[in-house]
Amino acid sequence: MEFFIAWIRATSLSMALQDQAPWLWPICETFHFIGLTLVIGVAGFFDLRLLGAMKRISFNAAKELMPWAMVGFSISLTTGMIFLISQPQEYAVKGAWWAKVSFLVIAGLNVLVFEKLLSPKLLTLGPEDDTPLSLKIVGLVSLACWFAVLYFGRMIPYLQPSLISNL
Amino acid sequence: MAFLEWLQRSDLSIWVGESPSLWAYPTILTLHTVGLALVVGTNTVINLRLLGAGRRIPLEPLKTLYIPMLVGFGINALTGVALFVAAAEFTGTKPIFYFKLGFVFLGLGTAVAIRRAVFGNQEALNRPIALGTKILAVTSLILWVAAITAGRYTAYIN
Numbered sequence: 054m055e056f057f058i059a060w061i062r063a064t065s066l067s068m069a070l071q072d073q074a075p076w077l078w079p080i081c082e083t084f085h086f087i088g089l090t091l092v093i094g095v096a097g098f099f100d101l102r103l104l105g106a107m108k109r110i111s112f113n114a115a116k117e118l119m120p121w122a123m124v125g126f127s128i129s130l131t132t133g134m135i136f137l138i139s140q141p142q143e144y145a146v147k148g149a150w151w152a153k154v155s156f157l158v159i160a161g162l163n164v165l166v167f168e169k170l171l172s173p174k175l176l177t178l179g180p181e182d183d184t185p186l187s188l189k190i191v192g193l194v195s196l197a198c199w200f201a202v203l204y205f206g207r208m209i210p211y212l213q214p215s216l217i218s219n220l
Numbered sequence: 221m222a223f224l225e226w227l228q229r230s231d232l233s234i235w236v237g238e239s240p241s242l243w244a245y246p247t248i249l250t251l252h253t254v255g256l257a258l259v260v261g262t263n264t265v266i267n268l269r270l271l272g273a274g275r276r277i278p279l280e281p282l283k284t285l286y287i288p289m290l291v292g293f294g295i296n297a298l299t300g301v302a303l304f305v306a307a308a309e310f311t312g313t314k315p316i317f318y319f320k321l322g323f324v325f326l327g328l329g330t331a332v333a334i335r336r337a338v339f340g341n342q343e344a345l346n347r348p349i350a351l352g353t354k355i356l357a358v359t360s361l362i363l364w365v366a367a368i369t370a371g372r373y374t375a376y377i378n
Binding site for chain 1: 242245246249250253254256257258260261262263264265268269273274275276277278280281282284285288364365368369372373375376
């Protein structure tokens with residue numbers, strides 16, 4: 054891991070980002086938060102519908118907002134990559150960061166299960182229809198994952214510094 | 221300022237700011253981010269819909285989103301006071317922090333105005349969205365971006 058971090062830090066991209074850190078860092082943090090509010094706002098809205106709230110909204114209508122969650126995710130992913138490439142030693146050795154990445158992966162797999170296996174069920178659901186248990190579970194897993202991503206992301210500087218430093 | 225100094229020396233300030241416990245500063249700061257996500261996230265969904273995204277989403281059920289918005293506001297009022305008290309002499313003397321507060325209160329004002337204009341009466345829910353409402357929605361989005369920006373820069377600008 055230490056070798057990997059040293060290698061990233063020595064790349065010209067990482068060194069360029071490190072040089073620009075004084076102005077780049079707060080701007081990227083700001084955008085990282087803006088992306089987060091779009092993801093949690095829009096995906097959270099869809100999750101609440103999956104859980105059975107706002108039943109008068111059909112799924113075909115609700116999913117029209119989803120591109121905005123993708124916009125938010127792209128903003129946060131881009132700025133997150135800038136943090137990682139610029140200062141890998143602040144992230145890649147920290148348990149909290151790995152927990153965050155794990156929940157991102159679970160959230161992604163959850164979307165995959167939803168798209169591939171469950172979304173055909175949605176087409177038969179109209180307004181006012183309750184959602185089956187499988188969709189409620191998908192909604193709950195999604196909500197839990199995004200808040201876990203937020204929690205472990207914000208706690209990176211504070212949680213036990215290096216749970217896996219000997220990797 | 222004597223008041224900021226008094227706050228800074230309070231028991232709450234010392235616990236939040238100096239306790240090594242994860243439950244003190246780190247958890248309160250993280251809860252403040254959770255509240256931010258709830259308040260700005262729900263406002264953003266409503267604003268996007270008012271501006272024409274997801275046109276087929278009926279407006280009336282979106283009223284439900286004011287519940288997580290209110291929960292987020294409650295969390296952030298409490299955690300915001302705690303975070304301010306923990307660093308009263310640092311934060312309280314920064315103009316950028318008062319800009320942030322201003323943006324937050326104006327943002328909350330637009331949320332209340334939108335609730336009254338759109339969700340307050342059945343007629344408005346059935347009519348096409350008025351230009352004034354769209355202007356409120358754009359203003360709201362700008363104010364929340366400004367509040368997040370000023371909040372983040374409070375940590376950087378002296």
